[in-house]
Amino acid sequence: MVKFELYAQSSLARAGVLKTDLGEVLTPVFMPVGTQGTIKAITWRDIKELGFKLVLANTYHLYLRPGIDVIKSFGGLNRFVGFDGPILTDSGGFQVFSLSRRRRGFESRVRVLEEGVEFRDHLAGDLHLFTPERVIELQRVFGSRIVMPLDVCVEYGASKEEVKEGVMKTIRWLDRSLRAKLEPTQALFGIIQGGVFKDLRRESALMSLERDLPGYAIGGLSVGESQEEMLESAFVVCELIPKEKPRYLMGVGMPEDVLKAIGLGVDMFDCVAPTRMARTGTLFTSFGRLNIRNAIFAKDERPVDSLCDCYTCQNFSRAYLRHLFNSEEITAYILATIHNLRFYKRLMDGAREAIISNSFEKFQAETLQKLQYKEGIFIS
């Protein structure tokens, strides 16, 4: 059972709590991405210390490696990976469409059938079929507390007809998913598609809402559209979803995106940005973004962010971090990942506090202002 309770609202922004049998999660919430069963370059101990209660893992990756047999023999993902909080897993659909395409001869490699999606994986090139029933069964074995149904992800730039077809197939697949078996501790969310076509988004939302699900995801965004298109698409959906249901904007995003989407009433986010960018040396701070490899930091004794309470900022200088990056030390990726994830967590905590004290718009405006700086210099 996953239950959402709305706690406070400030303009359209919402503060709430997701209750699961593995613990409560305060919203708005950002989920770090643990693609292959770990958040990259960090241990679960640090994930907990940073304050994260809910994480995302990818069905596609875990299905390929270590494989469902191994996870089944451990009685589920929690015990296999050694994390005792709730896990949300996606359906694998997005990876089928994005990763399989990377292989040569893609055109013949992903076939969207009525039955499901046939694809060759990006590792060995083997042929697989993901059906709505199969991906629910995989996630049942995983023991994911929040489960996502198989959906059709259409590329950005697809015709309205193609998007419409995807929306209709996604609903038919949702109905098949709903008939598949899950455990009582698990909750199946719906995924609303429709690309950047507002009428299709509304149609997809209304059809999903008829199924009265415990939560709704907004999918198919952050795939190349402008920030404005992304936010407008999220907005038309948020307007329709009843207040008491959590809204999850999949794969979003940069701090600015997250902050703006919270302002539209989104409750849940996931994105590889903080961890992936950390590994390239791009660090988020209270005064904008900086690339720690920059030579201006060679002797900089200050922490990455003087307002940050993370292990990295409390103990190390920009100069040391720059040195570790230039020396390609794994420790660089560890320290940067800790910092960026803490930045996201504090952003969410700040947003929540502002919502509760009914001052979200002020918080949003001030934070967006600061995020426009890069290496301390305003970027227009």
Added chain:
Amino acid sequence: MVKFELYAQSSLARAGVLKTDLGEVLTPVFMPVGTQGTIKAITWRDIKELGFKLVLANTYHLYLRPGIDVIKSFGGLNRFVGFDGPILTDSGGFQVFSLSRRRRGFESRVRVLEEGVEFRDHLAGDLHLFTPERVIELQRVFGSRIVMPLDVCVEYGASKEEVKEGVMKTIRWLDRSLRAKLEPTQALFGIIQGGVFKDLRRESALMSLERDLPGYAIGGLSVGESQEEMLESAFVVCELIPKEKPRYLMGVGMPEDVLKAIGLGVDMFDCVAPTRMARTGTLFTSFGRLNIRNAIFAKDERPVDSLCDCYTCQNFSRAYLRHLFNSEEITAYILATIHNLRFYKRLMDGAREAIISNSFEKFQAETLQKLQYKEGIFIS
């Protein structure tokens, strides 16, 4: 000031304490190697949690990157890297000989002059001159508590004449090093050379001992000689060094080597083995070594070592670690490094306890027996 006090002895094995102004270090001690200012794939927080009080850093690497200016501006290595315990630095000589050789056209790249060693670095190929005075000055700026003098490292297989020449130059360089300025908190050790020639080892030792230094390193080993040759070379030196002086066997070694050398009276060790092998998936356990990538561990729910108290063994299965290695996750390297370092620390703790309870020979025999297993199978 670095002071050594002998606390107990069991056969030839010794338990003592190295006292520095940055804390006390119990011996026998294994120093993790922080080549470029960090132990690879681990944070200082974990290094402390694992119980390490003394670490090694490499002068050659830090001199090249971030460079002496940066470290000077931080007032030394401790503040730059964010570690508050004593640091031992080598002289850079070993890296000059080993790393510079990797470059094409090596023959003309390292010139051993009376003045010092002229070399081209392995990064940019720039020309540098390390003199005895210069490397002492570098380490003075680093603030290393234990300082190593420049020495001549002769390749394994060199003629007796070459080795003899290296021994004599090493002594002349030691005398120049002794005239260079250090801070009162720092101690300069002597390095005894002589390859695998026992008479040269004795000659080098006796000349070094005349200088009455606070500690003696046994250098030029672990470069290709057999374990027997290595141990015999260490033994002839240990016999000559007065009881009250610490003995440091540089670059050694594997657990078996360390254990046998402790039995000859060696007090200090450093080696990249635990950290480097961790990153390849080779893990040390109380029941021998295992390669965690092995398919036999695919569903193995047991910890790497059921007798180990490290974070990795307390929280994760062999199957999960294998999965992380196969997925090339940085987290794999973190968890494996934590475990292997903890293994070495417990080995040293066990040796010390055995020495204090005067049962070192029993401990050594039993431990060597267990170390002969691989993946739980005895290897002859």
